[in-house]
Amino acid sequence: MTRPPLQAVLFDMDGTLVDTERLWWEAVQDVATGLGRPLTEADQPEVLGRPVEHTADWLGRLTGTPGLAGRLHREFTDRVRTGIVPRPGALALLDALARDGVPIALVTASPRSVADSVLAVLGADRFRVSVTADDTASTKPAPDPYLAACRALGVEPARCVAVEDTPTGVSSAEAAGCAVLAVPSLAPIEAAPGRTVVASLEEVTAERLRGLVRPRLRVLSWNLWYGGAKVDDHRAKQLKVILDTEADVVGLQETAGTAARELAEALGWHHHQAGENLGIISRHPITARLGDPAVGFYGAAGARIRLGGIRELDVWTAHLHYTPYGPYEAAFDGLPPAELIAHEDVRLGQMRQALRQIAEAAGARTPVVLTGDFNCPSHLDRTDVAWPVTRAAEEAGLRDSYREARPDPVRDPGHTWSPVHPRHENDPALPEPQDRIDYVLHNGRGLRVLDSRTVVTGVPRPWPDVAGNDWPSDHAAVLTTFELNPPD
Numbered sequence: 001m002t003r004p005p006l007q008a009v010l011f012d013m014d015g016t017l018v019d020t021e022r023l024w025w026e027a028v029q030d031v032a033t034g035l036g037r038p039l040t041e042a043d044q045p046e047v048l049g050r051p052v053e054h055t056a057d058w059l060g061r062l063t064g065t066p067g068l069a070g071r072l073h074r075e076f077t078d079r080v081r082t083g084i085v086p087r088p089g090a091l092a093l094l095d096a097l098a099r100d101g102v103p104i105a106l107v108t109a110s111p112r113s114v115a116d117s118v119l120a121v122l123g124a125d126r127f128r129v130s131v132t133a134d135d136t137a138s139t140k141p142a143p144d145p146y147l148a149a150c151r152a153l154g155v156e157p158a159r160c161v162a163v164e165d166t167p168t169g170v171s172s173a174e175a176a177g178c179a180v181l182a183v184p185s186l187a188p189i190e191a192a193p194g195r196t197v198v199a200s201l202e203e204v205t206a207e208r209l210r211g212l213v214r215p216r217l218r219v220l221s222w223n224l225w226y227g228g229a230k231v232d233d234h235r236a237k238q239l240k241v242i243l244d245t246e247a248d249v250v251g252l253q254e255t256a257g258t259a260a261r262e263l264a265e266a267l268g269w270h271h272h273q274a275g276e277n278l279g280i281i282s283r284h285p286i287t288a289r290l291g292d293p294a295v296g297f298y299g300a301a302g303a304r305i306r307l308g309g310i311r312e313l314d315v316w317t318a319h320l321h322y323t324p325y326g327p328y329e330a331a332f333d334g335l336p337p338a339e340l341i342a343h344e345d346v347r348l349g350q351m352r353q354a355l356r357q358i359a360e361a362a363g364a365r366t367p368v369v370l371t372g373d374f375n376c377p378s379h380l381d382r383t384d385v386a387w388p389v390t391r392a393a394e395e396a397g398l399r400d401s402y403r404e405a406r407p408d409p410v411r412d413p414g415h416t417w418s419p420v421h422p423r424h425e426n427d428p429a430l431p432e433p434q435d436r437i438d439y440v441l442h443n444g445r446g447l448r449v450l451d452s453r454t455v456v457t458g459v460p461r462p463w464p465d466v467a468g469n470d471w472p473s474d475h476a477a478v479l480t481t482f483e484l485n486p487p488d
Contacts, residue, residue, distance in 0.1 A: 018090070031071055165184055216484065225475065245479050344389055
């Protein structure tokens with residue numbers, strides 16, 4: 001677990017730094033009233049935090065008056081020129097961040113002409129970057145403006161705090177992956193995980209903003225392939241992968257009995273070696289070993305890990321039987337879905353046993369992560385077959401972190417089998433089915449997925465010419481980054 005440094009603060013403009021949200025509402029209200037349709041409180045979602053074009057299209061449809069954007073823009077600009085007033089605490093907070101060397105960006109749904117007028121009042125030199133409605137294809141509530149600001153600053157959204165005053169802006173920042181400090185102006189905003197609500201910027205300090213960047217935990221699931229023995233200098237290559245990914249906890253399969261201990265000793269970490277095949281290594285202390293310590297080659301083992309203070313997390317690793325292998329039966333034997341599902345009975349039994357062990361060990365509020373090589377596809381990927389193993393985990397309350405981060409299986413297939421088998425090992429004339437069979441699952445208790453990705457280093461040569469590969473496995477690994485929050 002690490003508490004990453006605050007890389008930048010991204011400020012909304014209208015209603016957050018300056019009291020222009022009121023001016024925008026007044027401008028729209030004047031135009032709408034003139035068209036015979038005064039605004040009501042129910043109209044706030046179509047006005048507050050929205051770009052001129054959105055509100056103009058909306059009001060035009062309501063009143064049968066197209067082409068209102070120019071009129072709304074003029075009404076608003078006239079008010080901005082004469083009525084810009086910094087919000088209480090805004091200038092003091094900007095100065096405090098500048099003294100601490102924290103980069104600041106302005107991210108607004110207003111056009112560039114309005115933003116430049118406000119920047120002239122606030123001091124354009126306070127902001128390293130400014131992003132307006134003119135600078136991205138989509139503006140708030142889409143994440144594009146915040147993502148553009150992060151790219152321009154060269155920072156990660158998860159290490160930034162966005163300061164917003166409207167639900168529309170909050171949605172944009174959260175969709176980009178930023179922590180959010182909400183200072184509601186006209187419309188109310190509720191607190192939520194990753195979102196803090198205050199009444200005024202006068203309550204906010206640079207130190208408080210640093211505290212909003214939540215601690216993170218990186219979990220790696222990795223089948224080591226007979227401990228890595230098929231690849232030269234495999235232990236050094238394994239250590240490099242763990243260090244390069246900045247993993248905090250690694251769930252291991254195929255440890256060959258010694259890999260967990262040897263890797264942990266080399267890293268100065270803690271470890272749990274369960275039987276000949278399974279292991280968990282952690283940079284944080286292991287306070288309990290869970291499950292059967294003499295588990296066989298297939299099964300599950302867990303460890304309770306202390307993440308500073310009194311916060312604890314249960315991490316499990318599982319390896320399920322490899323045969324019969326569903327993707328082979330589908331691709332080579334043409335079995336229909338019902339038979340494929342029936343042939344999952346061994347793995348399904350192993351998964352259910354693992355789920356029982358997990359439930360028996362965990363308390364009602366215990367965060368749980370299950371890593372593993374399940375040797376089966378996911379029902380979230382191959383929707384033509386209701387693959388029962390991953391469905392059982394889902395029904396037990398475990399979420400697939402990779403599909404949370406990357407919900408489109410066509411765009412992001414996430415194949416982990418196999419980077420070294422493009423062709424079938426026993427018949428090179430056949431292409432090897434490529435599938436996602438390695439997982440990082442979690443129960444969502446105080447865990448929010450920030451990112452999940454597969455990991456392979458270099459360009460592995462195919463089997464059998466693998467000894468010199470940089471990547472010391474026949475599986476891709478899965479790396480998930482979690483934000484740690486208080487359990488619900």
